[in-house]
Amino acid sequence: MKRSRRGGDQLRHLRRLPWSRAAWFYAAVGCLFSTFGFLVDLGHITRLAPWSAVLIMAAGSGLVACLYVLAIVHQRFLIPVVVAAQIGLVFLADRFLLPGPDPHVHPPALHAIQSQAVFDALGCLAAVIASYVLFFIFISREGVRQVRLDTEIGLAREIHERLVPPFARRVDGFELMGRSIPSSEVGGDLVDAFEVDSALLAIVADVSGHGVPAETLMAMVRAAVRARAAAGDSLEQTFAAVDRLLADLDRPDKFATAAALRLKRDGTAEALLAGHHPIVIVRAGARVAEHLENARPPLGIPSAMAAREIRYRPGDLFAIFTDGFMEVADRGGHMLGLEAIEALLLERSSAPLEEIAEAVVGLARRHGPITDDQTILLVRAM
Numbered sequence: 001m002k003r004s005r006r007g008g009d010q011l012r013h014l015r016r017l018p019w020s021r022a023a024w025f026y027a028a029v030g031c032l033f034s035t036f037g038f039l040v041d042l043g044h045i046t047r048l049a050p051w052s053a054v055l056i057m058a059a060g061s062g063l064v065a066c067l068y069v070l071a072i073v074h075q076r077f078l079i080p081v082v083v084a085a086q087i088g089l090v091f092l093a094d095r096f097l098l099p100g101p102d103p104h105v106h107p108p109a110l111h112a113i114q115s116q117a118v119f120d121a122l123g124c125l126a127a128v129i130a131s132y133v134l135f136f137i138f139i140s141r142e143g144v145r146q147v148r149l150d151t152e153i154g155l156a157r158e159i160h161e162r163l164v165p166p167f168a169r170r171v172d173g174f175e176l177m178g179r180s181i182p183s184s185e186v187g188g189d190l191v192d193a194f195e196v197d198s199a200l201l202a203i204v205a206d207v208s209g210h211g212v213p214a215e216t217l218m219a220m221v222r223a224a225v226r227a228r229a230a231a232g233d234s235l236e237q238t239f240a241a242v243d244r245l246l247a248d249l250d251r252p253d254k255f256a257t258a259a260a261l262r263l264k265r266d267g268t269a270e271a272l273l274a275g276h277h278p279i280v281i282v283r284a285g286a287r288v289a290e291h292l293e294n295a296r297p298p299l300g301i302p303s304a305m306a307a308r309e310i311r312y313r314p315g316d317l318f319a320i321f322t323d324g325f326m327e328v329a330d331r332g333g334h335m336l337g338l339e340a341i342e343a344l345l346l347e348r349s350s351a352p353l354e355e356i357a358e359a360v361v362g363l364a365r366r367h368g369p370i371t372d373d374q375t376i377l378l379v380r381a382m
Contacts, residue, residue, distance in 0.1 A: 014073045021141065028134035029069055030062030031127045037061045038123040045116050048108050058123060060089045164191055164218070168354050173265050173382055174200050177353035180375040181324075181361065188214025189322050189375035190222050190258075196229045198265065204320040204377045205258040205299070206276070220245060221256055221299070235260055235272040235307040239299060246300030255300030259292075259320045261379065263312070270307040274299045277321060280342055282349045284315025289342045316381045317349050321360075324374035328364045336367045353378045 014022065037058030041049055064086045071078040164187070166179045178191040190205040203225060207217040224245050228238040239258070246254055257275040271279055275298030278291040296305035312318075321341065328336050344363055348356050357376050364374060 024134055024138035026066045028131045030066045031131035033065030034058040034062035034127045035124045038120040042120045048116055175380040177357055177378045179357055183370050183373050184211055186215045187373040188218045189373040190218045191375050191377050200263045201229050202379050203260040205256045206322040207256040235270055242299045243302040255298045257298045267311055269310050272307040280319040282317040282345050312381050314381050318379040320377040322375040324372035325364050328368045330368045
């Protein structure tokens, strides 16, 4: 399994290369396999084929090799066409290029055979050297790009770990646990919880896209939320500020879903969702979970919606997830869904938060492979 996955990654890399960069690779392949033309002539050296014909065979062998690689990388259904082209090339070479005087009737001179062998040997040597040089150029250039990319990805991963570190802590009146699992090197989900104005603000956001662009957008959303909350803005004002921030990017594909809770110490709370999956509430001792449903479009699509006021008691558990959990699919394409996660929360609502989080992550992994960032935030009133 590991070998096939590695091979798929290599083919995917070649498939994504622009032709200006892939040309070095295909030229190297062509030069390497052009040696077949010279080797075939060596096998029929007494026929003394014209040097021009040998060069045509060499060029044809290199071209067929490049066509094989192109078909394997881009369109495998074309492989039979390439096979037919190779058979045709062999037929043409045998019919028109290789035939010469019958060596049994007109034996070639020894010096002519030596000259032909030297030509074929020099042709092989030149093709191998050219192939080596071209492969070296290709690998060197792609290696430098890969090192640069790895460095940038490493820096992005470090920034992501600093922006969205996993946390499990207690503050006055609450127990918190947040965790984000990226589907690639870096993720675009936000999970954050901090105290402001004698209240606890907890938020989960899922920005559009994946990788470094999504992480950059997530960092902007996080900074905007923290800045507006520190300035004393309400949830509505905070979401409105993020709306303006994303709208100013003038990119309709740049948006974010979010779910936020502002929990006060007096047993009251405010909740506001923007295009996000429901906030799940498991009341202490309850057998059925409650939902705080979405109230407005995603962030980036300005909309005026008021936060919903709720009350809570000690032991109540709040859970927020991104769709990376609910939409994980098994081999049959069946998604995990929210109901299965709710059943687990009801079963383990009194367990330590880290244990609950591990159980949810394990449930998702058993159901299917991770294809999207998975983020969970648990808050329990104490």
